[in-house]
Amino acid sequence: MSSAATLPSLETVKTALAAVLDPTFERPLGELGLIEGVELDVLDVGLRARLKLRLVAPSDAHKARLESDVRAALAPLGVSEVVITWDLVVPMRQLTGEDPVPGVKNVILVMSGKGGVGKSTCAANLALALQRAGARVGLLDADVYGPSVPTMFGLEGGHPSSGDGVHIDPLERFGVKLMSIGFLVEDSKQAVVWRGPMLSGALTQFLKDVDWGKLDYLVLDLPPGTGDVALTLAQRVKVTGAVVVTTPQEVALIDVYKAVSMCEKLSIPVLGIVENMSYFIDTAGVRHDLFGKGGGDKIAEFAKAPLLGQIPIEQAVREWGDKGTPIVQAAPSSPSALAFADIADKLARIVAVEQWKRSGATKAPAGEGPTRLKIVR
Numbered sequence: 006m007s008s009a010a011t012l013p014s015l016e017t018v019k020t021a022l023a024a025v026l027d028p029t030f031e032r033p034l035g036e037l038g039l040i041e042g043v044e045l046d047v048l049d050v051g052l053r054a055r056l057k058l059r060l061v062a063p064s065d066a067h068k069a070r071l072e073s074d075v076r077a078a079l080a081p082l083g084v085s086e087v088v089i090t091w092d093l094v095v096p097m098r099q100l101t102g103e104d105p106v107p108g109v110k111n112v113i114l115v116m117s118g119k120g121g122v123g124k125s126t127c128a129a130n131l132a133l134a135l136q137r138a139g140a141r142v143g144l145l146d147a148d149v150y151g152p153s154v155p156t157m158f159g160l161e162g163g164h165p166s167s168g169d170g171v172h173i174d175p176l177e178r179f180g181v182k183l184m185s186i187g188f189l190v191e192d193s194k195q196a197v198v199w200r201g202p203m204l205s206g207a208l209t210q211f212l213k214d215v216d217w218g219k220l221d222y223l224v225l226d227l228p229p230g231t232g233d234v235a236l237t238l239a240q241r242v243k244v245t246g247a248v249v250v251t252t253p254q255e256v257a258l259i260d261v262y263k264a265v266s267m268c269e270k271l272s273i274p275v276l277g278i279v280e281n282m283s284y285f286i287d288t289a290g291v292r293h294d295l296f297g298k299g300g301g302d303k304i305a306e307f308a309k310a311p312l313l314g315q316i317p318i319e320q321a322v323r324e325w326g327d328k329g330t331p332i333v334q335a336a337p338s339s340p341s342a343l344a345f346a347d348i349a350d351k352l353a354r355i356v357a358v359e360q361w362k363r364s365g366a367t368k369a370p371a372g373e374g375p376t377r378l379k380i381v382r
């Protein structure tokens with residue numbers, strides 16, 4: 006039990022806190038400028054530290070680890086209680102002068118090359134998982150030939166309005182800002198027949214003319230194939246990176262390899278791989294690898310990117326998608342929703358680390374913190 010005479014000074018507590026390693030960057034909090042405020046209350050027994058810390062990714066895993074490391078570092082000083090307020094400060098892309106979405110910190114492509122692997126399902130659920138973890142998120146349906154967002158978010162027949170008569174206001178559902186060609190045509194199931202230049206014009210408009218406001222992440226659901234869409238996007242906007250979706254079947258991977266190669270040609274970093282429809286758990290709890298095994302690892306090795314996770318085949322994923330509430334929102338504790346949340350958590354941390362590496366900074370001066378972590382490419 007510490008008496009008032011033996012209580013540490015605020016400076017001592019600050020110094021101990023500054024030396025705690027940030028679990029995502031593995032560098033001291035003080036050096037990264039991630040400490041915004043430290044206050045101490047004297048309790049009957051020991052001290053309570055009220056901390057305001059900057060968080061570079063909306064990650065529960067990061068928060069849990071940091072909180073426990075902070076407690077361990079301050080306990081020997083007599084701090085018996087730690088209360089942390091988090092300030093989410095997601096690092097920003099480097100913008101070019103003509104960037105169409107200057108308020109958007111990260112642009113993340115969800116792609117595959119291959120059709121029907123669950124790109125739209127992953128894009129929708131990852132967007133929602135990031136939003137539920139506290140980030141400001143938008144989802145752009147970049148599949149103008151087969152839009153999925155209106156159905157997946159229960160917004161069929163929805164049409165955006167325009168507050169200022171110039172910009173289009175995105176629709177919003179479950180806290181995520183949404184835009185899709187399906188909101189602009191009469192019947193979203195009708196095929197849109199466009200040639201390359203029109204497609205590229207529509208995509209540019211979706212970025213430039215939609216009032217996305219300030220977002221931490223804009224997730225783009227790409228169509229199958231490796232063609233015009235990624236090329237247009239890479240030319241128009243500094244993309245943070247791509248998440249590549251695959252299935253486990255080895256025989257079906259050729260289009261996924263092509264998508265990874267295309268990312269390389271366009272200098273789009275592959276942030277990670279998601280293996281979808283990985284396995285099926287039957288009612289007795291037995292796992293079945295219905296579509297084989299190893300696809301995710303193979304693609305990860307080829308892309309030199311991490312396998313972010315595996316999503317099981319669950320009937321509820323399709324059912325909830327068809328009913329207009331993605332599974333992360335509808336059944337957050339289902340196995341696939343938990344897998345999506347875990348992938349989103351890892352992805353957000355990878356994005357932060359990527360930004361840090363690209364910034365070329367070896368040290369962020371105390372007090373300036375992650376605002377300095379800008380991409381230089």
Ligand SMILES: Nc1ncnc2c1ncn2[C@@H]1O[C@H](COP(=O)(O)OP(=O)(O)OP(=O)(O)O)[C@@H](O)[C@H]1O
Nearest residue numbers: 120121122123124125126229317318319322323326
């Ligand atoms: N893990 C899963 N478990 C069960 N069903 C799934 C799973 N992932 C996706 N699906 C279902 O598979 C179908 C295809 O998924 P989705 O539309 O997301 O794929 P896609 O890659 O976007 O397709 P496209 O190439 O046509 O754009 C949908 O009916 C979806 O609900």
Ligand SMILES: [Mg+2]
Nearest residue numbers: 124125148153
């Ligand atoms: Mg799709």
